[in-house]
Amino acid sequence: MTSGPLRSEGMGGAAALPITISRIRKNYGSFRALDNVSLDIRSGEFMTLLGPSGSGKTTLLMVLSGFVRPDSGSVRFAEREVVLLPPHKRDIGMVFQNYALFPHMTVAGNLAYPLKLRHVPRAEIDERVEKALDLVQLGGLGARGVDELSGGQRQRVALARAVIFEPRILLMDEPLSALDKNLREQMQLEVRRLHERLGMTTVYVTHDQREALTMSDRIAVLDRGRIQQVDPPQALYDRPATHFVADFIGESFSLPVTVNDGRAMLFDQPLHVPRDMTGPGPHFLVLRPEKLTLLSDAANGEAGVNVIRGQVRQSVFHGDSVMIYVTVRDTHEIALRIPLRGNVVLPQPGDHVTLGYGIEDTIVVPAGTSGDAP
Amino acid sequence: MSAAESTDRQNEAALARQAFTEQLRLLSLSFPALLLVGFIVLVPIGWLFWLSFMDADGFTLAHYERLLHPSYALTLRTTFELAFLVTAVCVVLGYPLAYIAAQMSPRSARIVLLCVLFPFWTSLLVRTYAWLVLLQRRGQLNTWLQDWGIIDTPLRLVHNFTGTAIGMVHIMLPFMILPLYAAMKSIDENYMRAAANLGASPVKAFWQIYVPLSLPGLGAGVMVVFVLSLGFYVTPALLGGGRVMMWAMQIERSLAVYSDWGAASALGVVLLVITLAILWLFSRLTGAVNAAAGGR
Numbered sequence: 220m221t222s223g224p225l226r227s228e229g230m231g232g233a234a235a236l237p238i239t240i241s242r243i244r245k246n247y248g249s250f251r252a253l254d255n256v257s258l259d260i261r262s263g264e265f266m267t268l269l270g271p272s273g274s275g276k277t278t279l280l281m282v283l284s285g286f287v288r289p290d291s292g293s294v295r296f297a298e299r300e301v302v303l304l305p306p307h308k309r310d311i312g313m314v315f316q317n318y319a320l321f322p323h324m325t326v327a328g329n330l331a332y333p334l335k336l337r338h339v340p341r342a343e344i345d346e347r348v349e350k351a352l353d354l355v356q357l358g359g360l361g362a363r364g365v366d367e368l369s370g371g372q373r374q375r376v377a378l379a380r381a382v383i384f385e386p387r388i389l390l391m392d393e394p395l396s397a398l399d400k401n402l403r404e405q406m407q408l409e410v411r412r413l414h415e416r417l418g419m420t421t422v423y424v425t426h427d428q429r430e431a432l433t434m435s436d437r438i439a440v441l442d443r444g445r446i447q448q449v450d451p452p453q454a455l456y457d458r459p460a461t462h463f464v465a466d467f468i469g470e471s472f473s474l475p476v477t478v479n480d481g482r483a484m485l486f487d488q489p490l491h492v493p494r495d496m497t498g499p500g501p502h503f504l505v506l507r508p509e510k511l512t513l514l515s516d517a518a519n520g521e522a523g524v525n526v527i528r529g530q531v532r533q534s535v536f537h538g539d540s541v542m543i544y545v546t547v548r549d550t551h552e553i554a555l556r557i558p559l560r561g562n563v564v565l566p567q568p569g570d571h572v573t574l575g576y577g578i579e580d581t582i583v584v585p586a587g588t589s590g591d592a593p
Numbered sequence: 594m595s596a597a598e599s600t601d602r603q604n605e606a607a608l609a610r611q612a613f614t615e616q617l618r619l620l621s622l623s624f625p626a627l628l629l630v631g632f633i634v635l636v637p638i639g640w641l642f643w644l645s646f647m648d649a650d651g652f653t654l655a656h657y658e659r660l661l662h663p664s665y666a667l668t669l670r671t672t673f674e675l676a677f678l679v680t681a682v683c684v685v686l687g688y689p690l691a692y693i694a695a696q697m698s699p700r701s702a703r704i705v706l707l708c709v710l711f712p713f714w715t716s717l718l719v720r721t722y723a724w725l726v727l728l729q730r731r732g733q734l735n736t737w738l739q740d741w742g743i744i745d746t747p748l749r750l751v752h753n754f755t756g757t758a759i760g761m762v763h764i765m766l767p768f769m770i771l772p773l774y775a776a777m778k779s780i781d782e783n784y785m786r787a788a789a790n791l792g793a794s795p796v797k798a799f800w801q802i803y804v805p806l807s808l809p810g811l812g813a814g815v816m817v818v819f820v821l822s823l824g825f826y827v828t829p830a831l832l833g834g835g836r837v838m839m840w841a842m843q844i845e846r847s848l849a850v851y852s853d854w855g856a857a858s859a860l861g862v863v864l865l866v867i868t869l870a871i872l873w874l875f876s877r878l879t880g881a882v883n884a885a886a887g888g889r
Contacts, residue, residue, distance in 0.1 A: 224784075227856070284790060286789075305789070306786070306789040307788075307789045307790070307791075307793055308800075309790075310792070311790070313787070313790045315787060316783075317781065317783060319781065319784055319786065319787035320787075321784060321802060321806075323805045323806060328760070330790075332791055332793075332801075333791035333792055335791055336791060336792040337792060380791070384792070567889070
């Protein structure tokens with residue numbers, strides 16, 4: 220769309236750098252913030268670091284930006300080792316959680332700052348500032364003070380400032396967490412569009428799994444300083460590798476499963492699984508509410524379906540659907556989501572129900588502590 | 594319908610009354626302070642102002658005419674020179690200390706600030722005499738410097754301008770450091786990170802981002818130190834050894850030596866007017882600086 224500064228579409232590949240993170244460790248006293256983290260981020264990829272607070276996702280981003288010095292390990296942008304490089308020599312864009320727009324400068328002043336530091340001629344600075352403002356739909360607001368902007372506008376200025384000097388890597392630290400829900404969803408799409416247009420390698424930190432699923436090419440799930448799983452959103456959702464990932468991504472309920480001689484048992488009945496079980500020991504069956512179906516009472520092991528019986532405890536209205544909470548064997552709780560369309564007959568609390576779960580959808584993960592993940 | 598309307602109107606009036614009495618109640622909290630300021634500050638100042646235009650025969654400008662004498666000009670110059678010097682030294686010493694304290698962990702910062710505040714808890718007189726002991730001809734400092742062979746003859750560190758400045762800097766430093774520290778503490782560390790991320794070296798980030806953001810604190814510190822220095826009395830009287838004549842000392846002399854309330858009042862009014870003028874100028878100046886920095 221644009222030409223020259225703020226590069227056009229199609230140049231994405233050439234404009235981005237791959238990132239190779241190898242064996243990064245960082246301890247704060249006895250707390251392991253990052254425990255032997257390795258991650259390859261492809262050139263031009265939108266990679267999200269997802270995890271709860273304290274999982275190390277922000278620390279990892281700070282290691283990439285140079286604000287946190289790791290204890291050991293290596294970070295390479297393309298072939299270049301950068302782990303020893305101070306932040307101001309790394310030449311990467313960053314959007315901070317609270318935007319960090321300089322309050323003593325105007326919007327244009329903020330955008331011009333990185334260009335001035337790079338000794339770009341005055342006329343070109345003006346031109347590029349204008350283009351960057353247009354890029355984030357803030358044309359004409361250059362003369363405003365930062366404190367005169369709304370939260371969403373500040374967010375856009377921060378985004379424009381992070382990309383105006385055309386870095387080949389862009390880091391974002393929970394940039395949308397301060398916005399209200401509607402604006403956040405709108406900005407998610409805008410950030411994603413900007414990424415597609417500018418093509419830079421983007422590393423995005425969030426604790427919001429929905430945001431991660433919406434925006435990312437791939438997601439790296441972190442917990443307690445370790446990477447649990449790296450996969451595209453759908454694979455992460457459909458085939459979580461650990462109990463933690465299953466629990467953290469999307470809604471899920473779990474039932475204990477025992478594995479003997481490669482055969483999985485749910486309580487006292489055999490459980491059909493799509494793949495062979497790997498190891499013995501305690502496991503969990505992960506149930507997604509929307510993938511459970513209500514079967515007629517007579518049904519007993521339809522082909523291709525695992526059957527779970529239980530008693531309805533409560534049903535909760537969600538507008539487009541109803542969540543039915545079901546107690547299994549008096550001790551375990553699961554839930555199924557029933558979309559509300561047509562005449563659905565809903566089971567009432569106290570009813571005994573038979574639920575079906577497709578064998579292809581059946582996920583069994585090891586129950587061990589999440590730290591044991593690959 | 595009409596019943597509802599009349600209820601609405603009644604409520605409207607009652608709500609307005611409630612809002613009014615609530616404001617009045619809030620305002621009443623400031624009455625004691627207003628009374629105090631009125632009786633202890635404004636009334637005496639008004640009285641001084643009145644006295645400065647009066648002598649035995651009624652209205653006169655004689656007290657102000659007397660101030661045109663060159664000796665008063667010299668005093669005024671000394672007063673301003675000293676205030677400038679003290680302020681400048683306080684900035685040079687205070688800024689780095691406040692900066693370091695602001696970067697420290699809260700625990701260590703508390704200890705540093707405690708040390709900064711420590712002089713506040715000892716009497717001004719004691720501190721001034723302590724400087725006298727340290728700085729005099731055969732004082733501790735001169736003895737050490739001579740013992741180490743750095744100097745042959747004792748330095749004249751006291752009973753002059755230098756000694757007065759040293760003593761005043763010591764007393765004024767906390768007034769510089771505290772507002773600076775408060776301003777620096779409120780600077781989000783992400784500003785400096787953002788500057789570095791955008792390509793600014795630590796030195797550039799400091800001068801282009803940190804210093805401008807700390808200006809409000811610096812301005813407050815400079816103003817307080819300068820204005821307080823203009824009215825200093827005890828320290829110059831003791832450490833100046835009679836060679837440093839400050840404006841406040843002229844006031845004291847008019848009263849103690851000549852019992853001339855009119856002259857003393859005129860001196861006081863002049864100092865007040867000059868101080869107010871400086872405060873006004875300063876607020877204009879910082880306003881202009883802020884506007885210029887904002888590019889607005």
